[in-house]
Amino acid sequence: MTTSDAPLLAVHALTRRFGGLTAVDQVSLAVAPGTVHAIIGPNGAGKTTLLDLMTGFTKPDSGRVEFAGKDITGTRPHRLPAMGLARTFQSARLVHTLTVRENVMLGAYRFTRARFLSDGLRLPRTRREERASAGRADELLAFLELEQFADTPAADVPAGAQRLVEVARGLATGPDLLLLDEPAAGLDDTETADLAAALHAVRAGGISLVVIEHNMELVMTVSDRVTVLDAGKVIADGAPHEVQANPDVIAAYLGVKP
Ligand SMILES: Nc1ncnc2c1ncn2[C@@H]1O[C@H](COP(=O)(O)OP(=O)(O)O)[C@@H](O)[C@H]1O
Numbered sequence: 001m002t003t004s005d006a007p008l009l010a011v012h013a014l015t016r017r018f019g020g021l022t023a024v025d026q027v028s029l030a031v032a033p034g035t036v037h038a039i040i041g042p043n044g045a046g047k048t049t050l051l052d053l054m055t056g057f058t059k060p061d062s063g064r065v066e067f068a069g070k071d072i073t074g075t076r077p078h079r080l081p082a083m084g085l086a087r088t089f090q091s092a093r094l095v096h097t098l099t100v101r102e103n104v105m106l107g108a109y110r111f112t113r114a115r116f117l118s119d120g121l122r123l124p125r126t127r128r129e130e131r132a133s134a135g136r137a138d139e140l141l142a143f144l145e146l147e148q149f150a151d152t153p154a155a156d157v158p159a160g161a162q163r164l165v166e167v168a169r170g171l172a173t174g175p176d177l178l179l180l181d182e183p184a185a186g187l188d189d190t191e192t193a194d195l196a197a198a199l200h201a202v203r204a205g206g207i208s209l210v211v212i213e214h215n216m217e218l219v220m221t222v223s224d225r226v227t228v229l230d231a232g233k234v235i236a237d238g239a240p241h242e243v244q245a246n247p248d249v250i251a252a253y254l255g256v257k258p
């Protein structure tokens with residue numbers, strides 16, 4: 001990649017306050033196309049708030065978000081999948097009574113519906129699209145090695161597989177960029193390794209990823225670049241090995257100041 005590549009996602013001096021607390025404080029970062037960009041930091045550092053700001057779930061007090069060269073600051077979250085931006089949540093938001101396949105289809109449905117509304121009422125096409133989205137869901141489930149769970153209610157699937165189903169649902173929207181909030185939360189070592197393999201495969205498929213993560217080993221394994229937040233501010237930004245050796249980062253993780 002060359003330095004002239006325009007970022008896929010860029011945030012400029014984003015700030016978000018909750019009462020007297022500045023949860024995200026003048027944060028700027030750029031996600032290069034075709035990369036995995038990790039955002040790490042201690043609990044309460046502002047990671048989820050930053051992701052909420054990037055995806056329209058929270059409005060900034062100041063600053064700007066650009067995606068694929070467009071200003072998307074304040075764009076409503078439901079509009080973003082159709083623009084190529086999708087996310088997952090820190091606590092899994094699967095519909096437990098629906099099967100895994102149906103959950104993944106919901107991702108595609110949101111995308112279809114956005115187009116459907118803009119295209120006007122075309123019902124036969126909608127039915128065709130529904131069949132297509134079932135096929136697409138099965139492809140994604142195969143891609144993430146989840147086929148065996150396709151007809152299982154989401155509630156009955158192991159925790160690790162549930163996180164991967166969320167990834168599949170995000171992918172079903174056809175994103176250029178997928179943002180994942182702590183995808184490895186609650187996973188054992190084997191499940192985390194499966195997740196890492198899945199993230200590598202997604203990236204190899206040309207989809208960029210922003211991964212908020214606590215698990216340092218996973219961050220080191222999957223990311224091209226790492227931004228470290230502490231108390232709402234960026235304290236380091238660079239290649240994983242650079243960031244890992246940074247004294248401010250070590251101090252933030254150990255909870256002591258140098
Ligand atoms: N809706 C909210 N109202 C008030 N405070 C919030 C809200 N969301 C987050 N915060 C606070 O903002 C800070 C950053 O939270 P968060 O972004 O969830 O951090 P992280 O994801 O890094 O653990 C925390 O102190 C948290 O308590």
Ligand SMILES: [Mg+2]
Binds near residue numbers: 090
């Ligand atoms: Mg969080």
